[in-house]
Structures are given as structure tokens and as C-alpha cells.
Amino acid sequence: MVGKVLLIVGGLNWGLVGAGILAGSYMEWNLVTLLLGSWPVVEGIVYLLVGLSAVVHIFGCPCKKCK
Numbered sequence: 001m002v003g004k005v006l007l008i009v010g011g012l013n014w015g016l017v018g019a020g021i022l023a024g025s026y027m028e029w030n031l032v033t034l035l036l037g038s039w040p041v042v043e044g045i046v047y048l049l050v051g052l053s054a055v056v057h058i059f060g061c062p063c064k065k066c067k
Helices: 002-023 031-036 040-059
Strands: none
Touching: 002 031, 002 040, 031 040
């Protein structure tokens, strides 16, 4: 469940970044930066968790509960 939420957040964030680039203002449309801009370490952790959730989604969760 957490992985799905992170994938949704990541997808929405990249969609907003793409829309911001097309609109001509990259940083203003980055949702994670808007929410956590004053905490760059926490922002990096969020990006890392989104990436890990994508990898788990691609290869599947190894736990028996998810299978």
C-alpha cells in the first residue's frame, strides 16, 4: 500500500515537473520541493523511497503476504 502511494506521488510529481517545464518554470511545479524545500535531506529520502517503490513494483515484493 505504501509503495502504491509513493508511486502515485512520484508520478504526479514528475507530471507536474513536466508541466512546469512546458510552462517555463521548472522548480515552481516540483511538488516535493514545494513541500520539503527547506529540508533537502528529507527531500532526498522521499525521492529514494519513490525510486525503491518503483523497483519493488517492477520486480515484485519478496514477502509472502504480498504474494
